[in-house]
Amino acid sequence: MPSQTEAVRRLGIDYPIIQGPFGGGISTVGLVSAVSNRGGLGSFGAHIVAPEEIGVLRKEIGAATSAPFALNLWVSDHDPGGLHLSQEEFDRYFPIFEPYFEELGLEKPEPPELYHYRFEEQAEALLEARPPVFSFVFGVPSAKVLAECKQRGIVTAGAATTIAEAEALEAAGVDLIVATGFEAGGHRPSFLAPAEESLFGTLALTQIIERRVKVAVIAAGGIVDGRGVHAALTLGAQAAQIGTAFLACDESGTTDAHRALLHGDAILETALSRSFTGRLARVIPNRLYDELLPRAAELPPFPVQGWFVSRIKAAAVAANRSDLITLYSGQIAPNLKHRNVPDLMDALLQDLS
Amino acid sequence: MPSQTEAVRRLGIDYPIIQGPFGGGISTVGLVSAVSNRGGLGSFGAHIVAPEEIGVLRKEIGAATSAPFALNLWVSDHDPGGLHLSQEEFDRYFPIFEPYFEELGLEKPEPPELYHYRFEEQAEALLEARPPVFSFVFGVPSAKVLAECKQRGIVTAGAATTIAEAEALEAAGVDLIVATGFEAGGHRPSFLAPAEESLFGTLALTQIIERRVKVAVIAAGGIVDGRGVHAALTLGAQAAQIGTAFLACDESGTTDAHRALLHGDAILETALSRSFTGRLARVIPNRLYDELLPRAAELPPFPVQGWFVSRIKAAAVAANRSDLITLYSGQIAPNLKHRNVPDLMDALLQDLS
Structure with a gap:
């Protein structure tokens, strides 16, 4: 199984494993750094973080890990x-x-x-903070923001729930597309059609998007262990995003x-x-x-x-x-096994080796 | 990839590929026999066939192929x-x-x-006709029908859309469980809870059912080519059921x-x-x-x-x-490639070899 994919190289990580970002205050610096320190990509859901706090957050994570990690924002803020x-x-x-x-x-x-921070201000702060990876959901950032990412060496990853959304992300020049299947826990990050009409299973969505776009695809939804990661790679994904299994770890903020x-x-x-x-x-x-x-x-x-x-x-x-x-929970929750990041990452890496 | 699974041996077929049964008059003897003759399992959706015609149908298929095939019925008829x-x-x-x-x-x-034939009468006729495989959706046949299958050497396969349905099929002694994910085209064969509340993606459902039951699991929904079959086997399925790709072939009755x-x-x-x-x-x-x-x-x-x-x-x-x-169509339709059964089976078998 070729787990050293182009996306893995691009992200600068060791293994094709991405921890799904959690909003609503359940991301923690401890979780993100634990994942990144083990060679995966930790992600912090920063959409509820004030623009002026994003730089502080970035420094806290940077102090806890020297490995790449992602900050995640919601493009559409209302x-x-x-x-x-x-x-x-x-x-x-x-x-x-x-x-x-x-x-x-x-x-x-x-x-x-304000009922939610304005995305444009958060994005400005994020560019300033320069995290290794900027992942986002619910839309495509402006050309100006994406150009700034390119200039600053920030890898971009956007979520798609339909073919049309994947094509929109590709057209905007986003580096990686997270094909977010119906099984995934948390929000359905649809932005072109109502979420209720944008429900694809991960198995179908990953294969369809992988065939339609040239950008590297990451599969999200329904993946909890090594065989799920293997299946995602078999379907053409270059990495797997795992949410619920990390949410259920002691290191998460839930x-x-x-x-x-x-x-x-x-x-x-x-x-x-x-x-x-x-x-x-x-x-x-x-x-x-x-x-x-x-x-x-x-x-x-x-x-x-x-x-x-x-x-x-x-x-x-x-x-x-x-x-x-x-x-929040994904459909795969009945198959959860591990209670902390070291155990979960050990099991995933054992399956991948 | 171990494609000679226990389910493949049990079904007496060469490859872990099952053609999904189509109701509504779009199954044909030509389609079923074409799949079975190439070493997969052809399936005929017989729920719209009158009890007195089921024996005739079985003979027609038997004349077109000497390989195993399935007749499919709907357990709940109204x-x-x-x-x-x-x-x-x-x-x-x-x-x-x-x-x-x-x-x-x-x-x-x-x-x-009658707006639909009565299942009990169709099942009676099916037992009499003795097809190699009896597959069914929308419920669990009576203990009497299942016992008769066992006695006559008819392999049974039931569809599940939830964990509870898989457990009910296992408890009844059904030989194989078809984990039917949300991506699949045609009817959602739910029978314990409303179909709208029984929507699992194939990726999640296959893994969850495989871990919960001892009976062999077949994955259905979102599979169109060899990498989909590989992914299904990776997830723990013992065969893949493919619907839309066969429906789109010239041999189908649509x-x-x-x-x-x-x-x-x-x-x-x-x-x-x-x-x-x-x-x-x-x-x-x-x-x-x-x-x-x-x-x-x-x-x-x-x-x-x-x-x-x-x-x-x-x-x-x-x-x-x-x-x-x-x-009828599954979500994977955008990835369809082949227009007839020989081409489709050749491509699938090439990927599996």
Whole structure:
């Protein structure tokens, strides 16, 4: 199995293994550096990091590893109606969330100035910070940003959920395309058509994109162990992106309750929902999922929905509760085996050798 | 790559390649025998064949090939409300279809005695006909039927779309499990939970089922060439079931218009819909799909919906039209290459050698 692919060389890593970036505060410097120090590519989901903090983050990761790593941003930072709310709109949405705020002992919040940082400012800060790899989801950065990456030697990787998205990324000159199959946990990073209409299985998507574009393809979704990595390479991918298996490691920033569910004996079923942030994501259904499902039509757009839920989550996380947090998970969770990065990387590398 | 798997030996075939069974009149003796004669397993979708015709069909296939082949049935033959209709109910549903009947010059039909043959009678006839392999979807046959298969030396293969379905098939003593991923064309053969809640990608489903059950697993969905077969075997499958690539061959019973679309240069997008038979199936959207989509709530249950649409289809097929037929297709269609079974089998076997 030729695991020393062009993409591996380009990324400057030892093995064709990329840790999927996690948003929502569950990426950690410890996780990213643990993966990168073992020869994979660690990734930090920085879309919730303020522009002025991105340089600091980059330095923290750089202090923990001398190996390449990725910072990940969300190109599209809001959906229609999700950029600004009037106080009246804010007050109209709040009753949906009020019972949870009350249950968790939280006051009604003040509307923030921004519900999400602006991508352009984050990208500016990222260019300044010059991480080895800039990976992104939900769109294609401007030609100016991509040209700056090229000039500064930052490798770029964009996520595609359809053929058209892969072709758009290739046309823009992005270095690597992450073919993100339906099985993957977390957000479906679709940007040309609604996510609900952009659902390809990883097996099909990897092969189709690999045949349609010249850019190197990375397969994401449904990969948890060495045989999954082998299968991805067999299908024409040059590396495999692994999310849930790293999320379930002690080094990730999620809660013990979430980790216990991921490793649990109960047969896991995941579902796609817009209830958590306003954008479609794969999660383990819990009480918050069940209760918000019938109210889908009333929920505010991204990122407003995510802003409200993140307040609920913060209090629930503090209480190590799993009923009111977002339980991201890929479909492959039933096959999880390892509880920390060294064990997981050892197993993956043993299979690859 | 160990392509001489236990499942291949059990089936008595030469290569780990199974042609997916097609319902709706698009299976042909020529297709099945062409695949079996080349060392794969041809499969005939016999769920639309009358019990008294199943023995005849079995003899026709047996005359065309001395190699093993499968007859396929649908275990569950109706959904609630789909077994019998009163004349009043029939008349209430007809206006949905009336414009198409008029456009195609068809009279209003008389209600049939049965909208679908009864599975128990078909199974009885199949046992009598004794095909080498009995494959089935949409459920688990009774213990009596399965015991008869064992006694008569008929190998059994059942389709699973979830972990629970695979476990039910294993518990019943079925010989082989076809892990049918989300990418696959045609019907989602779910039987324990709604098909919409039973959507796993092939990459994830194959690995999960393989780890949960002891029975040999066959991967289906998203496989079109030798690298797909290799990937399936890498993931732990003992054979790969290939549907759309055989459907697109001249030997299948579909229309030239459908074949042209499958091979077309236009980027194919498929979608899941209940509009064609009342059960969820993956198709290429066309006019019938677009027009029935907003009327989903008014459509009759399976198999009544399929009965009405099959009348429309028959007239549309006669006119080689693609706007009013069911354009089954898997997600992998953009990667189709071959136009007949010898070319397709040659390419697959070259990759496997």
